[in-house]
Amino acid sequence: MISDFFANVELYSHEGKAVRAAELSENACIFDMVSLCSFNFVPVAMAPELLEAVIGGSHPLEQIREIARRVITLERKFNIREGFSRKDDTLPKRFLSEPLPEGMPEGKYVDCLDKMLDDYYAIRGWDAQGNPAG
DSSP states (O other), X not given: OHHHHTTTOOTTSSTTHHHHHHHHHHHHHHHHHTTOOSSOOXXXXXXXXXXXXXXXXXXXXXXXXXXXXXXXXXXXXXXXXXXXXXXXXXXXXXXXXXXXXXXXXXXXXOOOHHHHHHHHHHHHTBOTTSOBXX
């Protein structure tokens, strides 16, 4: 359930965001691999059962998640080859500098993006510029 997924994440802190981002990107990759829309209500934990029904064999979720990690790294290598770099891993300028004018996040804006990128790259095993090894 979505609310459970974000239950232990502090909304206005960078802490834990990279781990969540990595897991969400892996989940999206897994949905792509099993031909499910990312906007579905099928839990990612069902991926092994869905794969078994279509292609047979046993594919534990951690094995599928590892394949997703390799796909994400391959996509990153492709993007680097095409000229993308850490400078492209950003948000619109106003997200980073303009405090929100009202509501629950009033006065907040995204800070610590560089720290979150460092954390995300480390989770992926990439260098500080976001380059995968090899």
